[in-house]
Structures are given as C-alpha cells and as structure tokens.
Amino acid sequence: MAFDLVTIPCLSDNYAFLLRDHDSGKVALIDVPEAAPIKQELSARGWTLDQIWLTHHHPDHVQGLADVLESFPARVIGATADAHRLPPLDHKVAEGDRVELGALEAQVMDVSGHTVGHIAFHVPQAKVAFTADSLMALGCGRLFEGTPAQMWESLQKLAALPQDTLICSGHEYTAANAKFALTVDPQNPALISRSKDIETAREAGRPTVPSSLSLELETNPFLRPADPDIRATLGMPDATDTEVFTEIRRRKDQF
Secondary structure (H helix, E strand, O other), rough: OEEEEEEEEEOOEEEEEEEEEEEOOOOOEEOOHHHHHOOHHHHHOOOOOOEEEEEOHHHHHHOOHHHHHOOOOOEEEEEHHHOOOOOOOOOOEOOOOOEEEEEEEEEEEEOOOOOOOOOOEEEEHOOOOEEEOOEEEOEEEEOOOOOOOHHHHHHHHHHHOOOOOEEEEOOOOOOHHHHHHHHHHOOOHHHHHHHHHHHHHHHHHOOOOOHHHHHHHHHOOOOOOOOOOHHHHHHOOOOOHHHHHHHHHHHHHHO
C-alpha cells in the first residue's frame, strides 16, 4: 500500500509526523508541538490536511494546534479519556476504535502510563505506530500520572505488534537513553552497536526516530525486564517483570 511518512523536528527535541495515503491524498498530522515547521512542510509539499491525531494533552504535543488549524483546517481526533484536558476534539476515540485515513486505518491503543489517557495509533497497512511518549527510542516516558504496572502493561501491548512495525515516538532522547540503557544492560552487543550508530547519527545531525520495533525489542531495556543479564545486573533474578521494569524506571528517573 502506497503512503508517505514524514518526520518533522519541532521545538528543541520534539517530533511531529505526517502520514499521507496515496490513493486518496488524505493526510494526517500526528501531534502538534510547534506550528511553523509543520506548516512549512505541508506548504512545501503542496498538501492539505485532513486529520490531526493527538496522543496526549501535554503542551509540547498540542500547543501548535490552533495555529496549524488557521492555515490547514482539519478534523481533530483524540482520546475520550483525555478530552477534558485536550483542545476541542471533533472525534473522541478509545482503545479498540478505528480511524480511517483514505485506504489506511489506524487502530487506537490505550497506552496509559506517562499520562492517564495517553493513546497510540497503529496503522497496520503502513507498518507504523505513533507512540509519542509511551514507547520511545531506547526508552519510555516518565510516569507523571500512571503507575509502573500501567506502563508495563502498555509497553507489552506495543511489544506484541509485528516486529517490522516502525515506532514513531515523540522526542529525540535516544542518545541519553542509550547512555542509561548501557548501565543496566552493559554486555548487550546489539545495544553497544546501536549506541555507536546513534552517536554517529547525532553528530551528523540526523534523527534517530523512527526506529523499528525489532530493534527496540533487542536493545530497549524497558521492553526487556525478563532478560537474565539485565536481572543479574540489577540483582533481581527472581523478581517479576513488573518489579524489574519498576526498578529500571526508578533508576532512569535518577540517572
């Protein structure tokens, strides 16, 4: 299925994304950290905007919305559970709902943890998931509202997607995440290699987002609490996965 996926750097370290279905020409914008670079990208490509998908209410994901809508009117879609904190929505969605974009269809996932009511959009035909601040490149979002058990449940949902899914997360935090990951998984050859690749990419000014789910499963410690080497490093060989995840998240908060 033909589609375009565009990554747009915003603010100091945010990302927005454009997804365009070739058959219909319909375009969705995922999150709106900053209006100017998004409007510039749409204008440069000669695209209109049909839908805006909001993942959660934090200002660095929604604050450019009003400005974008002035130039590119579109249908705004966000979580029912977060509607009281989001900008006005045209359509409210929850876990299991579908959002059609031409021939593409996004499946809505509740991935609470970073916030309660955070959602992700999985588009199977495009093999992409927009995860914002839930599953991130080599990390996961800080738990501002949810519990570790909630976030671990959310990450398990995302980890169960097809491994060739492209994970479009919300921030360029990967270099810092890699430094932390090596403290809990220091002997992982895939992580060591990825850390070097990240350093090279950032030195060249290249984004490290999106990333493949298969690579996250190999290298992201927040998806790997069952790994014996991580458990040995943490001194938690007999703990539950939730307990190990909780300890990894605690250490990252203090890193």
